Amino acid sequence: MSAEPTTDRRRLRVVLVDDHQLFRSGVRTELGPSVDVVADAGTVDSAIAAIDVHRPDVVLVDVHMPDGGGAAVIRRVHRDRPDTRFLALSVSDAPEDVIATIRAGARGYVTKTISGPELAEAIRRIADGDAVFSPRLAGFVLDAFASGGAGGGGGDPELDQLTPREREVLRLIARGYAYKEVARRLSLSVKTIETHVSSVLRKLQLSNRHELTRWATERKLL
Amino acid sequence: MVAEVEDDHAVRVELVVVGDAALDDRLTALALAGREAVLNAAHHAGVDTVDVYLEVEPDQVALFVRDRGKGFDPNGVDPDRRGLAESIHGRLGRAGGRAEVRSSVGEGTEVELTVPGP
Numbered sequence: 560m561s562a563e564p565t566t567d568r569r570r571l572r573v574v575l576v577d578d579h580q581l582f583r584s585g586v587r588t589e590l591g592p593s594v595d596v597v598a599d600a601g602t603v604d605s606a607i608a609a610i611d612v613h614r615p616d617v618v619l620v621d622v623h624m625p626d627g628g629g630a631a632v633i634r635r636v637h638r639d640r641p642d643t644r645f646l647a648l649s650v651s652d653a654p655e656d657v658i659a660t661i662r663a664g665a666r667g668y669v670t671k672t673i674s675g676p677e678l679a680e681a682i683r684r685i686a687d688g689d690a691v692f693s694p695r696l697a698g699f700v701l702d703a704f705a706s707g708g709a710g711g712g713g714g715d716p717e718l719d720q721l722t723p724r725e726r727e728v729l730r731l732i733a734r735g736y737a738y739k740e741v742a743r744r745l746s747l748s749v750k751t752i753e754t755h756v757s758s759v760l761r762k763l764q765l766s767n768r769h770e771l772t773r774w775a776t777e778r779k780l781l
Numbered sequence: 782m783v784a785e786v787e788d789d790h791a792v793r794v795e796l797v798v799v800g801d802a803a804l805d806d807r808l809t810a811l812a813l814a815g816r817e818a819v820l821n822a823a824h825h826a827g828v829d830t831v832d833v834y835l836e837v838e839p840d841q842v843a844l845f846v847r848d849r850g851k852g853f854d855p856n857g858v859d860p861d862r863r864g865l866a867e868s869i870h871g872r873l874g875r876a877g878g879r880a881e882v883r884s885s886v887g888e889g890t891e892v893e894l895t896v897p898g899p
Contacts, residue, residue, distance in 0.1 A: 672795060694795055698798065698834070701836070702798075702799045705799065730834075733797045733799065734832060734891070735795065735832025735834065
């Protein structure tokens with residue numbers, strides 16, 4: 560019964576996309592030996608070419624880049640390779656950009672203040688098909704889904720609301736709790752926490768809730 | 782306020798805010814108490830990052846200050862923590878709020894501060 564996720568025992572192959580060379584080399588160093596950065600790229604076009612050649616387990620992608628950013632890379636890669644997994648990694652970005660990157664298909668968002676080991680763990684989670692929510696993303700989602708009632712616009716009501724348990728999990732993540740700590744606090748397994756977070760990711764990507772867009776646009780003014 | 786604490790104490794503050802409210806006396810008290818909690822973490826926890834989460838709810842505004850540092854035994858009397866009594870408990874008490882501290886040695890500390898809703 561010692562079955563572990565298949566990705567656990569080998570080095571994960573990662574392509575790193577960011578328009579700052581210095582940042583890319585910093586991430587390489589920080590990630591250390593547990594992750595193999597097979598290529599890096601500084602533009603949308605070179606990122607797409609690198610992903611095509613290397614077929615990485617996970618693509619780390621910057622939200623903001625001069626020529627369209629992470630969302631452009633994700634959309635174009637997913638056209639041909641819908642299985643490619645993306646983790647958005649960025650400085651404190653505007654919520655509308657972060658939400659757009661997630662809705663384009665990224666499975667998580669972490670800020671650049673993350674430590675090397677935490678980033679390596681986040682990459683592993685993404686490779687395993689889970690979702691990765693930083694405190695900031697959890698806060699964005701709570702805020703965007705905050706107004707009560709259904710989303711309107713003829714969307715699926717199930718997709719337009721968070722369950723009380725999902726809210727509880729997101730609140731703890733927003734407070735800086737790691738998944739393991741959330742699990743302990745709520746007396747649930749880490750697997751269950753991952754399931755809740757993946758379900759929130761799904762809602763975030765598929766909901767037609769018009770508040771999502773309105774909220775993100777309003778926040779731009781701040 | 783966050784930037785000032787970061788500059789003065791070489792600690793990174795990850796701030797997440799949910800909801801919005803006009804700053805009144807109660808929220809000012811909450812913000813100042815929160816500042817004390819962040820300073821405490823910067824001074825005592827031995828960490829380079831502090832997570833701050835502020836949530837505006839209909840009936841209350843809650844502010845959480847969390848670090849993954851040394852932590853302490855809440856049952857032990859720590860004279861250093863006397864600052865907490867007046868600058869946090871006192872200030873919040875006068876605003877009708879309350880403060881709760883959760884900590885254990887090696888597990889970090891979380892301070893939960895609340896005041897009644899806006």
